[in-house]
Each structure stands twice: as C-alpha cells, then as structure tokens.
Amino acid sequence: MSLRTPRPAAGTARSRPRAGAARRAALPVATAALLAGLAAAPVQAAGDGAAPAAEGAFERVVLSPTATPGTSQTITWRTPEPADAVAEFGPASGGATTAVAGTGTGEAGGGIHHRVTLDGLTPGTEYRYRVGDGARWGAWTTFRTAGAAGEPFSFVYLGDIQNDITSGAAPLVRAAYADGADAALSVHAGDLVNNPNADDEWAEWFSAVGAGTTSTTNQITTPGNHEYDGWELSGHWTRQFPGAGNGPDDEDLDGTAYYTDYQGVRFISLNSNYTNAPWFDVRDWLEDQEVWLDRVLRDNPNRWTVVTFHQPVMSNSEGRTGALVRAAWLDVLEEHDVDLVLQGHDHSYGRGNLVANRTADPSVTTGPVYVVSVAGPKMYEPSTLDWRLAGAEVRTQLGDTQTYQIVDVTENSLTYRAKTQDGTVVDAFTIVEDGAGKRVVEN
Secondary structure (H helix, E strand, C coil): CCCCCCCCCCCCCCCCCCCCCHHHCCCCCCCHHHHHHHHHCEECCCCCCCCCECCCCCEEEEEECCCCCCCCEEEEEEECCCCCCEEEEEECCCCCEEEEECEEEEEECCEEEEEEEECCCCCCCEEEEEEECCCCECCCEEEECCCCCCCCEEEEEECECCCCHHHHHHHHHHHHHHHCCCCCEEEECCCCCCCCCCHHHHHHHHHHHCHHHHCCCEEEECCCHHHEECCEECCCHHHHCCCCCCCCCCHHHCCCCEEEEECCEEEEECCCCHHHCCCCCHHHHHHHHHHHHHHHHHCCCCCEEEEECCCCCCCCECCCCCHHHHHHHHHHHHHCCCCEEEECCCCCEEEEEEHHHECCCCCEECCCEEEECECCCCCCCECCHHHHHCCEEEEEEECCCCCEEEEEECCCEEEEEEECCCCCEEEEEEEEEECCEEEEEEC
C-alpha cells in the first residue's frame, strides 16, 4: 500500500540574512503609467496593423511553471538592450488578445532579462502568445495550460548536459524532444552548462533544447553545482528559470527550491548543492529544505510525486558520496513514499531502491525509485559502493552511456523508459498504484 503517512512536524524553517538581495535587484524598465495601461487594455487579434515581428530582438523565451499551471503561466525572455516588457496572449483558436505588462529582472551575459506571469487562464486550454516591448513583437507561439488530475501526459527528464554541448550533448537532446514531441514538461536535473556565467554556453544550451521546446512547454529546472561560481548562483539562473515562488523562506534558495502541481503530479525541485553553500550555512541549507519538503509532501493532494535535485542521495560513481544529502532527505522521501527521485551529477546511469523495499517477487519492489542519469558526453566510472552504504541496491547501472528519459503518466501508472540517442531502451519500469496498492514493476 502507499505509505503517504505524515511524519511529525519537524519545526519551522529559519530565515537568514538576505545577503543576495543586491544581485537580484530588478532592472527598472518602462514608466508605471505605460505599463499599467498595457496591463489593462485588451487589443484586437494580430493582423490589424501591428508592428512586424522583430527577429532576434526577443530571444531565449522560456516557460516556467507557476504553483497553479492550470490557471497561470510565467514567461521569461531577454533583449539585447533595455526595453519595455509586454506579453500579448489570447486563445489559440483566435479572437481578441490581451496585453500584460511584465518587469525587467536585470542584466546577465550581455542581455536584459524580462518576466511576466499570465493569470486567470482556463485549465486544459491552448493559448497563443508573443512577447515584445509594446511596439515590436516576437513571433507568436502557443502553450497549453494543465488540465485535470488524471489526464494522461508525458515528460522528458535529462541529467547533466553540461559539456561539449553542441557536438556532444545536442544530438541526444534533440533526439529526446523528437521522441517526446508530445511531452508537456521537461525536467532538467542540474548542470545545464559547465561554466555558470558563460553566455556562449547558455546559447549552446538554448540551441540544443530548441526554442520550439523552451517557449511551448514548461521547463522544470533544478540547479547543479556548475550553475554556481563559488557561493554565487549564476546571474542567468533565476532570470531564466524563476521557479514557482513557493519554496522555503530562505532567499538563498529562491528559484531553486519550489513545487508545481501538474495533472495529478506534484513536481518538487530541491537544491542539493550544499558544496556551494557558505561553510557556515551547509547544515541550514539542507535542514531548511528538509522541513519544507516534509510539509510539502504532507500536504500533497496529488496521487503522484516526482522530486528532482542534482547531487544524489546515493552516488553512482567512484569516489563520490551522497552521505550528507541522504542524511537530510532520505527519511523524508521514504516516509512519504515519493514515486520518482530524478538526479544528475555523477556522469553515469544508475537506478535502484532501498533493499528494505524488496518484495517476494524479484521483479517487483515498493517505495521510491532513485535515478541518476547523464545527457552529455562527460563520463565517470560507475560504482555500487554508495548505494550499498545507504542500504540500497542498484537495479540498472551503466557507464559511458548518454541517455534521455521519457515518463508517461496516467491516473494509475507512471511508465519510465531510459533511451540512448538511437532510441534503444536501456532501462524501463512501471509504477502502478491501484486497489492492490503501489508497486514498481520491472519492464
């Protein structure tokens, strides 16, 4: 049976000094009167004399999930120079559209970033939108709001892209999105790039994933250690991936720890990069998230739960350990019977479970499934040592293997497949939850 039993409250998260406030200061943009007017004014459908699309002026358009993706949508983009921030949207079927004023969020990598959240949307509905400055506009594109819990959908999961992106990672990433063309979401488990503030690497990442993906489907991103420069999170991160705004009360975790509920699945991002926390803050970094995670899981109304973070609870490669991360979070993940824990960092592939979750049938287990994967070409030697130290077992382990993962979600099952670039399935299982309880079945 499912073990979604609440554990005793662990207390409340501590608030720490807002040391990063200056680096997150928003860049002023248009006058308040202009923005207020745009926010309130409905406009007619395209083709009534609007200025033509400004090629290249509005780039790196990303959809990021809100806490309520059925009724709201966050959009980010950047321009080469300061500009007003406006999004225009309406039903994809046509008719009048509405302009909404956004905000500038600052400069990173030589570009000025912008953000807007569309509210009052209808669940399960396709919308068209474009971003611009009120006079010039980018191209029209579409997105679909989340529907009702239990409606089937799929998502793509990618481990570290990170290195040699254009020639080494992009072919696999493009194969993933060709295979998962109908995927509603993407889950990125950190280390999207190798050098956190290298704008040319971010350009490669956006090219690999593709504007047709980032601008049409929500990107659930969790940062890796390579998104940090020492203690500092990349200036690109929250400007491109702002999160859902419902994480722990700790500004150092803004945009990195959050959750969103999508059609019966609670997706949770945690920040496991304690190695990039100040030495005096490592314990609070993990404990604040432990308390928050326990509360978010205890109050979870969804049938399914997917948690993603970068540095794993059970390391999958030689010379690495997940000891601190699992000391903080493993009990919470197990006690609330999380379904999938999707991780990166170790540049190898591994999937397993706690030994305690075996059943009499060797092809069936219970409890959470822990996965480590890598999409890019950088590889380490896999090892089972840390799994065994944690009381866990490896079900599938691969070295020198780049994979992408597609997960199909229905009301009663999660079907997971890991594939190589040519579409070969190298690992597969199904999590079933029905009247007989929850079980994980090898495929």
